[in-house]
Amino acid sequence: MKEIDLRIVKTKGALQEALLSMLKDKPLHMISVTAICREAKINRGTFYMHYGKVEDLFEEYFKEIMKDLTDSYMEPYKHVQILLSNELDPSTIRIFHHVEKYKKFYRIIFSKYVPMAYYYLLFDQVNQLLNQDIDEKHHAENKNMFSAYQANAILGMIIEWHRQDFQKTATEMNNLFVEILNFHFRK
Amino acid sequence: MKEIDLRIVKTKGALQEALLSMLKDKPLHMISVTAICREAKINRGTFYMHYGKVEDLFEEYFKEIMKDLTDSYMEPYKHVQILLSNELDPSTIRIFHHVEKYKKFYRIIFSKYVPMAYYYLLFDQVNQLLNQDIDEKHHAENKNMFSAYQANAILGMIIEWHRQDFQKTATEMNNLFVEILNFHFRK
DNA sequence: AATTTTATTATACACATGTTCAATAAAATT
DNA sequence: AATTTTATTGAACATGTGTATAATAAAATT
Structure with a gap:
């Protein structure tokens, strides 16, 4: 069996990238889950599948x-x-x-x-x-x-x-x- | 003129008391503004008049x-x-x-x-x-x-x-x- | 290549946030 | 005691949170 699902890698990567990109404009505590998901084009529910906040x-x-x-x-x-x-x-x-x-x-x-x-x-x-x-x-x-x-x-x-x-x-x-x-x- | 408005003293006191009371049951980060105001019988808008979070x-x-x-x-x-x-x-x-x-x-x-x-x-x-x-x-x-x-x-x-x-x-x-x-x- | 597994999506829900506004009531001032 | 000042209220609104569901699609397995 595969170690890691490629979809997870893709999703986490997109979220990471989105957050790092947004950190150039706003401080961490002003960035919402919704905004990150919008930026990363990832469903908000998927975010909560991998992270809590x-x-x-x-x-x-x-x-x-x-x-x-x-x-x-x-x-x-x-x-x-x-x-x-x-x-x-x-x-x-x-x-x-x-x-x-x-x-x-x-x-x-x-x-x-x-x-x-x-x-x-x-x-x-x-x-x-x-x-x-x-x-x-x-x-x-x-x-x-x-x-x-x-x-x-x-x-x-x-x-x-x-x-x-x-x-x-x-x-x-x-x-x-x-x-x-x-x-x-x-x- | 008066130094401090009695209403403010009353409001802040009620909020303080409510928070301290709730801290016996829940950790700080699980306590919402709404819940504190419900407990203190203070309007939520009033909370935001004195505190940000x-x-x-x-x-x-x-x-x-x-x-x-x-x-x-x-x-x-x-x-x-x-x-x-x-x-x-x-x-x-x-x-x-x-x-x-x-x-x-x-x-x-x-x-x-x-x-x-x-x-x-x-x-x-x-x-x-x-x-x-x-x-x-x-x-x-x-x-x-x-x-x-x-x-x-x-x-x-x-x-x-x-x-x-x-x-x-x-x-x-x-x-x-x-x-x-x-x-x-x-x- | 067909089948199985599972991550992702779309949608919905109850609840919380942060802000605004006119109406009210409580305190301070005269 | 009457008047002025201002804190509080209630209501509404757009947005965010956290969770749950069935439908879908993508990856892994056979």
């Missing part, structure tokens, strides 16, 4: 971006033979460059009208990435709490970056991050 | 909670004669106790269906409170970035706390916070 359609796209975040983060590891997880240099993380690359979408993610769901997707991803590096430094019980602290601290910088309308470059953000970490260590 | 009504209530957060945070300061802003002991912060107190509402705030707006209200408040303490440690330009880092780090712990369904006590959270900070300083 507009945000679910966008979420599917956002998950693609989360994949790129993982790839970006992993990138520095590619250049070393042995994986020294515990010793990743903060100056080599690529998170800020990733956000800069998808600036357009992070403006949506950080919009105040958008549900928390996207933020949590992002949080989970950063959390998971950092977790590789802070293994064993804390005992298991508090590990989650520590990585939640660390991951969300970085997201705090991105929130502030977003509020400053991404004025700083990704490299400047990285330097700032290193500076803040150094401050923490030395005090 | 259900979330705005809840936001007004949440701002009250933000006031309590400030009061809670300030509490330790009351017991010292001279305000030594720069030297607040992390073990004396009352943020976790405040969240524990309003647990019921923070479950709403951290729900994935709720707009980012509340998170930002919380972020701003914690940010502002911490800002008093980290004055002058960084030069003005990066001060915002540093406090955003710090404030959101704490919110990260609260997110994780919420995910563990507030199993830990506020005091345990405070101890963990101190432990994490110590780890940062020593390394």
Whole structure:
């Protein structure tokens, strides 16, 4: 039997395309299911067959971006033979460059009208990435709490970056991050 | 002239009360404007005179909670004669106790269906409170970035706390916070 | 190529949204 | 107490939501 029905692929593709096209004109929370279906020439009932609301359609796209975040983060590891997880240099993380690359979408993610769901997707991803590096430094019980602290601290910088309308470059953000970490260590 | 029209006070009060009462049965995102107005015996048009959507009504209530957060945070300061802003002991912060107190509402705030707006209200408040303490440690330009880092780090712990369904006590959270900070300083 | 499976469509329904308007009633002002 | 001001009401309207149904058409299977 076939893995996926071609009709579903076609329908989802059309809806994705329609949404992305409409996002050039309107913010996410102003786009209705009806309008997307009109644009995509897909029956509204079909939309509800695959998604529950507009945000679910966008979420599917956002998950693609989360994949790129993982790839970006992993990138520095590619250049070393042995994986020294515990010793990743903060100056080599690529998170800020990733956000800069998808600036357009992070403006949506950080919009105040958008549900928390996207933020949590992002949080989970950063959390998971950092977790590789802070293994064993804390005992298991508090590990989650520590990585939640660390991951969300970085997201705090991105929130502030977003509020400053991404004025700083990704490299400047990285330097700032290193500076803040150094401050923490030395005090 | 009168500061505020009594009719407005009455209307807003009835709507607030209706929403809070309905929140015992349903999550925020399942409560419609129509249902609130039915419950409050207020015309739907009147609702739209004061609020744009259900979330705005809840936001007004949440701002009250933000006031309590400030009061809670300030509490330790009351017991010292001279305000030594720069030297607040992390073990004396009352943020976790405040969240524990309003647990019921923070479950709403951290729900994935709720707009980012509340998170930002919380972020701003914690940010502002911490800002008093980290004055002058960084030069003005990066001060915002540093406090955003710090404030959101704490919110990260609260997110994780919420995910563990507030199993830990506020005091345990405070101890963990101190432990994490110590780890940062020593390394 | 014929048959089976199932995604899509068209249509309809009850309900919610967001806005507008004239009529009303409640509060503030004189 | 009479008058002015304005918040509230009731009604209507176009549009959106979410769900359900039978008819259709497209893909998968034989």
